[in-house]
Amino acid sequence: MKNYISFPRIEGTTSRQAHADLPPGTYERELGKEGFFGPATHMYHKHPPTGWTDWEGPLRPRAFDLTRLEGAQASPWDAAEILYNASVRMRLWRAPRRMDHLVRNGDGDELLFVHTGRGDLYCDYGHLAFRAGDYVVLPRGTMWRLECAEPVTALLIEATGSTYKLPDKGMLGPHAIFDPAILDVPAIDDAFRAQQTEDEWKVRIKRRNAISTVTYPFNPLDATGWKGDLTAVRVNVEDIRPLMSHRYHLPPSAHTTFVADRFVVCTFAPRPFESDPGALKVPFYHNNDDYDEVLFYHAGDFFSRDNIHPGMVTFHPCGFTHGPHPKALQAAFTPRKPATDEYAVMVDTRDALEIGQGAASVERGDYVESWKPPVAKAAE
Incomplete structure (x- = not known):
């Protein structure tokens, strides 16, 4: 058994329940260990944690259009x-x-x-x-x-x-x-x-x-x-019946389909959105600092992503904050429809991944820019 240092504390203005009833005007970010199974802290920020304006270095989020x-x-x-x-x-x-x-x-x-x-x-x-x-x-x-x-x-x-x-x-x-x-x-x-x-x-x-x-x-x-x-x-x-909670947004690990040494395979399948008005309806911002995260988009409308179509792969190396795209964030508490409509395969790996030649040849280099808020059009 791992003897984590565990002493939950509250400092400043927070929500009493993770992923629900956020203080007005704040954005929640989870810092977690062991892929959502270990100790975690929830931070509450004034700005979206993905509100970067520039990015340098190899840790950036990546997207690959495998249909090409x-x-x-x-x-x-x-x-x-x-x-x-x-x-x-x-x-x-x-x-x-x-x-x-x-x-x-x-x-x-x-x-x-x-x-x-x-x-x-x-x-x-x-x-x-x-x-x-x-x-x-x-x-x-x-x-x-x-x-x-x-x-x-x-x-x-x-x-x-x-x-x-x-x-x-x-x-x-x-x-x-x-x-x-x-x-x-x-x-x-x-x-x-x-x-x-x-x-x-x-x-x-x-x-x-x-x-x-x-x-x-x-x-x-x-x-x-x-x-x-x-x-x-x-x-x-279609035979997978995803776990649901009408009052709490479940972490991706709740949708695990297969496990192997040092990685897991999860399946995102259609499910009703959370119905509690205070509960988040989209994936929460998080630092998954122990796992690399890969998503293969199979079919449907990928509600937490923008400009992603079936046959694409996204790759989020561990070590930086990520979460929903700006358009999805607009529906964080008021979804546009009653249920998700997506099938996706997620692979979370405990060790750092290398990019193969096939993926490198079809990379979408602008993916890191997709978290920037859309620029408002000037009035004519």
Whole structure:
């Protein structure tokens, strides 16, 4: 157990409840440890904490328009690298219509998030249909390939050296957010048996980020059955039932979908706005000084961001204050509609991320300017 210095105090003019009933004319900022799970202090400021006029240095917030990445890649190992560190590797893959080889990741579990398209996945465990909005977890060492019925774009999130697990849901119980019984697994069905040919197949294996190729005179996806509790699993974002509080804006960690060593994957799904008139309706300003924060925007209207469209990624390195854009701040207590309308994937990493060549080639250099208040037009 960590022995934090813990002695809550109040100094000056504050709210008695975090994220609600802010003193008039103030802006709340949370300084927190351990990604919203550790000690925290709430500051109340006269000005928006993101009201900068200039920014120099590498810590600036970044945005990448991944829709500008062109061309399909025959293998996920050829996918454009977005962000990475020793514990996680994120790539954007535009899959071919039909993979002519199998792949196996020896570096860690692979999480496929299907941004667009649909098709069929064949792996050691059988056949699994997939569609846009699906998460598919593939345990390390699984052989697999895709056949796409529609063009597929997928975000690949490798848990380097570790395993994907479900989060501890505490007093909510194991069936909150989504019931584990909703997880689908591959089937040894007619489609799987039909692809068990005696033709030559190659398996491209990634280990220590280098590729080895093994050739078989038959399709090695030739299982006749299996039993156990290690397998690929699938869940769609539409099956996720987000936590809600009508009187309190919940932190992003409340929406955790998967956990791995030194990072978490969260899902933002549509939910009603808080109905209490004093409760914040948008994400609060915060210093997440222990985690880098990444958001992949999948679908909908991203209420806390401006000029962001599906297929983009934002990256907020730890160490500076961030929060809603000015337009979203105008609806901090009076939302323009009764519910959010967005699906987004968030990856929070305990260690600093590096920017891959794929992301660097499609960066929106003006993103840091998006927190500046809009300039009022002069009267004609």
